[in-house]
Amino acid sequence: MIVQPRIRGFICTTAHPVGCAVQVQQQIDYVRCQPSFTNGPKKVVVVGASTGYGLASRIVSAFGSQAATIGVFFEKEADGKRTATAGWYNSIAFEKAARRENLYAKSVNGDAFSDEVKEAVVDLIKKDLDSIDLLIYSVAAPRRIDSKTGQTYKSVLKPIGKSYTNKSFNFDTNRLETITLESASEEDIRQTIAVMGGDDWKLWIDVLSQNQLLANGFMTVAYSYMGPEVTRDIYRNGTIGRAKDHLEATAHQLAQQLQTIHGRAFVSVNKALVTQSSSAIPFIPLYFIILTKIMKEKGIYEDCIQQIYRLFAQHLYSGKNIMGDSQGRIRIDNLELREDIQKEVQKIWPQITDDNIEKFTDISGYREDFLKLFGFGLPSVDYNADVDIDLKF
Numbered sequence: 323m324i325v326q327p328r329i330r331g332f333i334c335t336t337a338h339p340v341g342c343a344v345q346v347q348q349q350i351d352y353v354r355c356q357p358s359f360t361n362g363p364k365k366v367v368v369v370g371a372s373t374g375y376g377l378a379s380r381i382v383s384a385f386g387s388q389a390a391t392i393g394v395f396f397e398k399e400a401d402g403k404r405t406a407t408a409g410w411y412n413s414i415a416f417e418k419a420a421r422r423e424n425l426y427a428k429s430v431n432g433d434a435f436s437d438e439v440k441e442a443v444v445d446l447i448k449k450d451l452d453s454i455d456l457l458i459y460s461v462a463a464p465r466r467i468d469s470k471t472g473q474t475y476k477s478v479l480k481p482i483g484k485s486y487t488n489k490s491f492n493f494d495t496n497r498l499e500t501i502t503l504e505s506a507s508e509e510d511i512r513q514t515i516a517v518m519g520g521d522d523w524k525l526w527i528d529v530l531s532q533n534q535l536l537a538n539g540f541m542t543v544a545y546s547y548m549g550p551e552v553t554r555d556i557y558r559n560g561t562i563g564r565a566k567d568h569l570e571a572t573a574h575q576l577a578q579q580l581q582t583i584h585g586r587a588f589v590s591v592n593k594a595l596v597t598q599s600s601s602a603i604p605f606i607p608l609y610f611i612i613l614t615k616i617m618k619e620k621g622i623y624e625d626c627i628q629q630i631y632r633l634f635a636q637h638l639y640s641g642k643n644i645m646g647d648s649q650g651r652i653r654i655d656n657l658e659l660r661e662d663i664q665k666e667v668q669k670i671w672p673q674i675t676d677d678n679i680e681k682f683t684d685i686s687g688y689r690e691d692f693l694k695l696f697g698f699g700l701p702s703v704d705y706n707a708d709v710d711i712d713l714k715f
């Protein structure tokens with residue numbers, strides 16, 4: 323099939339198998355060119371491993387530390403007429419590359435919130451690895467079915483206490499628009515915490531711990547986001563921020579719980595990046611394109627793989643004590659939140675109009691990065707060639 327991008331709003335409904343493989347390989351090549359770290363992880367589970375920060379975590383573990391990896395994700399395979407999702411192709415490409423290097427790599431495709439998927443991972447570890455020394459939790463999901471009660475929770479992005487109005491860029495119409503989001507109800511907050519808070523992360527650690535699959539010195543890390551002043555009321559002080567507060571509190575709880583095996587639990591606060599999840603959030607892409615232009619001009623821009631390599635090399639496996647902020651969080655968003663960068667964002671944000679958006683932002687870089695998420699826009703790929711879309715693990 324000849325596969326071209328088909329964009330609907332903030333999602334591309336097609337993915338290119340060859341382009342996705344090239345993208346994965348580029349990340350592997352980046353890691354291979356970096357120094358390896360002291361006593362890196364050897365047996366790793368990544369929950370949310372097929373795209374974005376989770377995929378980068380799997381690649382850094384495998385190709386930076388020769389780790390055996392089990393990846394968990396929720397992706398769709400091709401169905402004859404439709405391509406598979408990008409994460410499906412990414413994960414197949416990852417597994418192939420890992421096997422070429424004799425690295426163990428297995429994947430579980432299914433709902434990470436379910437008991438069945440957790441049990442499948444427990445069985446795989448028992449059969450193949452005995453124990454694990456690192457679990458990365460990098461799920462970004464719009465909803466969760468509670469495995470105990472069967473209730474479906476929905477995650478929403480809403481402000482708390484008052485409505486929020488700001489400008490946002492609409493990539494469909496190519497124009498700025500003003501969006502107002504109404505204040506969340508208590509139920510919105512509860513459900514968003516249930517999806518994006520720490521409950522499921524803890525369920526994973528509990529089930530692995532009950533089965534005695536966590537090695538002595540085991541570590542677990544989940545990803546959070548802080549963001550700038552301009553999005554504070556909608557992000558960090560809103561419903562998703564509450565969920566991130568819960569995730570961060572869960573890290574402290576897990577750290578206590580893991581003491582008996584000298585284990586540790588952290589949250590890493592990462593920078594804003596174009597991923598399938600972040601491009602779906604209003605306001606954030608506009609902030610992101612302003613931020614990216616500034617960070618690129620100052621030579622400090624990083625993407626997922628650079629962020630996660632730095633997390634492993636400078637924090638988790640640097641051989642030194644892991645230093646968090648005042649609340650124990652690892653901060654790899656330090657460059658994004660640098661004072662000079664944020665001053666510049668605050669200066670530019672109110673000036674942005676439809677006429678000057680190209681000049682003041684990295685909008686073209688955003689479009690390129692968005693297409694790359696689905697394997698498109700890569701110069702080495704022939705997009706007119708017939709490709710097999712029905713790839714299997």
Ligand code: NAD
Pocket residue numbers: 369370371372373374375376394395396397409432433434435460461462463464545546547548591592593594595596597598599600
């Ligand atoms: P992403 O959309 O690229 O990846 C999400 C992953 O979760 C995919 O592997 C997907 O298959 C998996 N997933 C979704 N629902 C699932 C389910 N029910 N069962 C199993 N797997 C499921 O997202 P991302 O942007 O890399 O986000 C990952 C984490 O990083 C999130 O916690 C997010 O808040 C955090 N984070 C993101 C940013 C950003 O700007 N992108 C910044 C800081 C922190």
